[in-house]
Every structure is written in structure tokens, then in C-alpha cells.
């Protein structure tokens with residue numbers, strides 16, 4: 244049974260992707276010895292070592308994607324420098340770029356936390372907060388821990404689910420992830436449990452050694468409820484410039500999972516993150532996704548609506564500034580009858596940045612009466628910036644109800660005049676309009692994140708207008 | 709308070725204002741009457757410095773200060789307010805949020821959020837705007853009449869020295885004209901002034917009109933007392949054409 248559904252999903256997944264046409268290119272750098280070394284350091288059980296080695300084989304066979312933004316700056320021959328477990332970490336606050344320090348200041352992040360966020364220095368006080376939350380969760384039977392601990396304490400569960408939804412052969416960076424993953428969060432919510440407080444990985448960013456290849460695995464059993472918040476608005480700095488994380492969300496029958504994330508990577512980062520949810524009968528997954536920072540991002544959270552009546556809501560905002568190419572969007576696969584999805588995104592580009600909205604909606608033959616509405620709006624703040632929307636729809640199921648609305652625009656000069664006619668300065672007027680543009684997204688965020696996102700937008704707009 | 713002398717303005721190559729002269733004193737109410745396309749709205753926009761119009765001659769002074777050197781928001785902060793003929797829709801910005809920001813900008817003082825909220829709701833009640841509109845996005849999905857009432861709400865909130873009302877009474881039902889007209893009457897006192905553009909004398913009912921101006925082909929061709937309003941409604945603009 245399990246095998247079957249995974250095969251279904253894989254087929255559907257491959258159907259939505261362009262055939263990979265480029266020729267095979269070998270990557271000399273990454274070897275079995277290195278993988279064995281990583282695995283030994285992490286005290287993996289034998290099956291995990293095997294999994295890593297298999298992933299390595301897959302990794303060597305597949306080539307880089309031939310679509311999307313240019314990622315040729317990644318030197319795949321030297322991939323080993325990205326993945327060596329003792330790859331250079333900043334261990335000196337003075338090496339953290341000024342731009343990042345400045346942003347920490349502007350966001351009002353306390354000194355101790357700044358260092359922690361930058362990967363420098365010790366854990367900070369939020370450990371205490373983390374532990375008190377931990378107690379309440381344990382009482383409910385909820386497991387919330389880092390992946391390494393989960394692998395020891397809940398080995399069977401991890402083994403059952405780990406990279407079944409995002410299999411290593413999915414794409415090159417998934418394979419790489421399978422081979423070298425490290426760190427990340429594990430959440431297990433038993434059937435019927437409503438976790439009333441949102442869980443925030445922020446509290447244990449450093450504790451978990453969050454890094455470049457972290458794996459998030461969340462299982463929400465039938466009729467349970469969870470809100471998980473990943474990341475934070477502070478820029479995360481890494482000397483090495485590849486991030487290939489993986490998020491797998493399993494939302495069982497009648498369950499609800501809201502997964503919110505704000506990612507703000509430093510401007511040297513290639514962010515190639517794979518996120519996917521498997522949504523069962525009458526279950527709901529809600530994605531709230533903010534993408535800031537990074538040099539290049541490719542991020543298309545995917546919802547596989549696998550059970551009858553399964554639903555997905557995707558709400559995303561992307562802000563591309565100077566030198567950035569952010570290629571983001573969402574994928575929805577309707578694989579069962581009466582499934583429904585809503586995709587609502589806003590992208591902003593300025594100062595020569597490029598923001599692309601890319602989505603794929605697939606309605607399989609097994610999904611009659613599917614319903615999907617896509618609304619994507621882009622705002623370009625100047626003539627140098629680029630914005631594209633590339634929605635793909637592939638409808639095979641009967642009686643599908645699919646709506647799509649795309650808008651690419653600029654700030655309305657009449658709206659700026661209207662606000663200025665009320666005494667509001669030009670700079671503030673433009674910032675208000677931009678904030679208004681992302682408001683439908685901001686209001687989906689927890690309050691403190693909405694505030695942080697506004698601060699981020701103000702920072703991004705500063706000096707620009 | 710407002711002194712406009714031989715004002716010429718154009719949109720690109722098209723000359724729209726051709727020598728406007730207008731002087732409005734403190735506490736006065738002036739009415740501008742003119743046919744469609746004669747340039748009334750353009751004059752209002754030029755007073756506030758809309759970037760799509762270029763001044764090609766003449767001057768505008770407000771309280772003795774040359775306005776043409778000031779940005780739009782600076783003019784607004786000096787106390788000029790325009791009730792737009794076609795108010796803009798601004799998605800994502802609520803009425804309350806925008807008005808609070810505007811009030812803060814105009815007064816230069818930090819506004820107390822709760823107190824402001826109470827005052828706003830009281831004004832909305834007077835204008836028969838239902839309270840939920842405070843949380844709606846600025847003019848988005850508002851009916852024509854609701855937009856006009858929302859302009860008067862802004863007028864009463866910001867309390868400018870000079871109110872320019874561009875056809876605030878157009879597109880309103882009988883009751884709404886009454887509400888808006890009462891709103892303007894409530895605003896007006898001996899310290900502030902109004903310029904009212906209208907095609908309809910009803911809005912003037914509660915207001916003491918000091919001067920009326922006939923606006924034709926980009927300039928004022930005749931000025932007089934309130935009696936001009938009656939003359940236009942009887943005979944139209946034809947008798948004034950010769951003067952232009």
C-alpha cells in the first residue's frame with residue numbers, strides 16, 4: 244500500500260517537471276569516503292548510512308536543472324567544499340559582513356542572539372523558553388526535537404517517512420541532500436491532538452545546528468492540528484553559499500497543518516530548498532512563505548492532495564532586490580476527487596532584481612471535481628527590475644474548476660499623488676503602497692512576523708525611493 | 709489666503725489652463741462653475757502640484773508663500789486639502805491606517821491610536837458611514853457615493869485651512885448630498901476657506917457663498933456673487949461664451 248502511493252506521487256511529480264535534457268557531468272568532488280565520514284560523525288544507524296550512499300549514487304547520475312535561474316556560479320566540481328562536515332564556519336564576529344550586522348541592529352535583535360544567528364558564539368537565552376514549551380508538548384504526547392535526536396529516539400518513525408515524499412532521485416539537490424543532510428526539526432503530533440501554540444524553530448535555531456542541509460520532517464496524525472514556524476526574518480549568514488534543505492510534511496486524514504516560514508538568506512546564498520506536503524482525506528495544509536535575501540532562490544513548495552477532499556492554501560511573498568534572482572512559486576497536485584487549492588502570491592522586484600513566479604497545477608485523471616484558484620501579482624519598483632509569471636496548468640481530471648489571475652504592475656503614480664495630497668511624504672507613500680501590496684500575505688503571518696516582515700520591507704526600500 | 713495670478717499650465721503639449729486669476733480670503737467660500745472639460749479639475753491638481761501638469765506661466769501663493777517650489781505633501785502640510793473628483797483605490801491600506809498616518813504627517817504629532825479610533829468612528833457616524841469601513845481598504849470596492857463621503861471624512865479628520873472640493877456632490881443620491889453638504893458646513897468656519905466645484909447648487913444650501921466664478925476654456929471669465937449660480941442653472945454657459 245505504502246509503496247503504491249509513493250509511486251503514484253512520484254509519477255505525478257515527474258509529470259509536472261520538464262524532462263531533464265542536459266548531458267551527464269561527473270562531479271569529482273564528492274566521494275563515498277566523505278559520506279562515510281559524515282555518517283560516522285553523526286552516529287547514523289546503518290540504514291541511514293546506506294541511504295546516504297544510495298543518494299550519493301543518484302547524485303552522481305543526475306545533472307543540474309536546465310530551467311530556472313542561472314546557478315552556474317555553483318562549482319559542482321568543488322561540491323565537497325560545501326558539504327565537508329568541518330567546512331569553514333565563521334567563528335569570529337568580526338568576519339560577519341557589515342551589511343548583516345546592520346540588519347540585525349535595525350531589526351532590534353539582541354547582541355547574544357545576533358551572534359547565534361550568525362552562527363557565531365554560544366546559544367542564547369531562548370533555550371529556556373524552548374525547554375518550557377518542550378514540557379507542555381511532552382504532556383500532549385507531541386514530539387518536537389532535532390532530526391539527530393529523532394533518529395535515535397524515534398528511529399522507526401523517521402525510517403518510515405524520511406525522504407519518501409522528496410525522494411533523492413527527485414532532482415540533483417534532493418540527492419545531494421539525501422547524501423549529506425544534517426540538522427533540522429522533527430515534529431510528531433499524535434492523532435486528535437491540537438497543539439495550540441505555534442512551534443517556532445527560531446527558538447532553537449542554533450541548538451539544532453541549523454545549516455545548509457537541514458531536514459524538516461513533520462507528521463500530523465489524523466484530526467490533529469499544528470502550526471509550525473520555521474526560520475526568522477534575520478538574515479542567516481553562512482560562509483559557504485549553498486543551501487539545499489528539505490521539508491517533508493505528512494498531513495493525515497482530517498488533520499490541519501500550517502507551515503509558516505520567512506527566509507532571509509545572506510546575499511551570497513544559493514537557496515535550493517525542496518518542500519513538499521502529502522495531504523490526506525479532508526486534511527488541510529497551509530503554507531505561508533516569505534522569501535527575502537539570497538543570491539538565487541529556487542523554491543516551489545508542493546502540495547500533493549492525495550486523499551478525497553484534501554485542501555491546500557498557499558500564500559507567498561517574494562522580494563528581489565539588487566543582484567538577486569528569486570524564482571519562487573508553488574506546485575499543487577490534485578490526485579484525488581474533490582480536492583481544492585488556493586494559491587495567492589505577491590512578488591516585488593527593485594533595483595535590478597529579478598522575481599519570477601512559477602507554478603504548476605496538475606489535476607490527475609483520478610481527481611474529478613478538483614478546484615484550484617491561482618492569484619499571482621507582481622510589482623516592479625523601477626524600470627531596471629524584472630518580473631515574470633510562469634503558471635503551468637495540466638488538467639486531466641473531469642469537471643475541474645480552475646481559475647487563474649495574474650497581474651504585473653508598477654506603483655500607481657495616481658495613488659502616490661493621492662497619499663501625498665493627504666500630507667504623507669513621497670517615500671512613506673510608496674512604502675505604504677508596497678506594504679499594502681503584500682498586506683494579504685502579511686495578515687496571514689503571526690503578528691510578530693508580520694511586524695518583522697514590514698521592517699524587512701522598509702529596510703529593503705530604504706534609499707531606493 | 710490663496711492668490712493665483714495669470715496661471716498657465718499644460719499636460720505635455722496640451723495647454724489646459726490659460727491665465728487663471730483667483731483670490732480667496734480667509735473664511736470665504738468660493739464656487740467654481742464650468743462646463744465639462746474646461747479645466748476645473750486641472751486647476752485643483754495644479755494647486756496641489758500634480759506631476760502630470762507643468763506650470764508654463766503665472767504664480768500661486770498660499771499664505772504669502774510661493775507654492776510652486778513645494779512638493780505635494782508639503783502643500784498638504786501647509787493646510788491644503790483636495791476632495792478628489794475620482795478618489796483613488798489603494799489596496800492593502802485601510803481607511804483608518806491611512807487617515808492616522810495622514811493626520812500624523814499633517815500635524816507632526818504622534819497620534820494616540822485609541823483616541824484617534826474613537827474620534828474617527830464618531831465622524832463616520834455623522835457621515836452615516838458604517839464603522840466597518842474603517843477597516844476596509846481605501847476606496848477599494850466603494851460605490852461612487854461612498855467614495856465621496858469618504859473624502860469628506862478625510863476633510864473633517866485633517867481639518868485643513870483650505871478645502872478644494874471637486875464635484876464632491878456628483879453621483880450622490882438626495883440624502884447623500886444632504887449628508888455631504890452638512891459635513892462641509894460643519895467643517896467651514898471663519899478661519900478656513902472652501903473652493904467648491906459643482907454642477908449642482910444643492911451642496912451650497914448650508915453654506916454662505918461669498919463669490920462664484922464662471923470657468924470656461926481654461927480661465928475664469930466672470931466672477932460675481934452667489935447669484936451667478938442661479939444664472940447658470942437657468943441659462944447654461946452660452947451667455948458667458950462671448951466673454952471667453
Ligand SMILES: Nc1ncnc2c1ncn2[C@@H]1O[C@H](COP(=O)(O)OP(=O)(O)OP(=O)(O)O)[C@@H](O)[C@H]1O
Pocket residue numbers: 719722724742743744745746747748749750751760793
Ligand atoms: N493629463 C492630461 N493629458 C492630456 N489632457 C488632459 C490631461 N488632464 C486633463 N486633460 C484635458 O484637459 C481638459 C480639462 O480637463 P479637466 O479634467 O480639468 O476638466 P473639468 O473642467 O474638470 O471637467 P469635468 O467637469 O468633466 O470634470 C480636458 O479636455 C481633458 O481631456
Ligand SMILES: [Mg+2]
Pocket residue numbers: 748749750793874875
Ligand atoms: Mg473635473
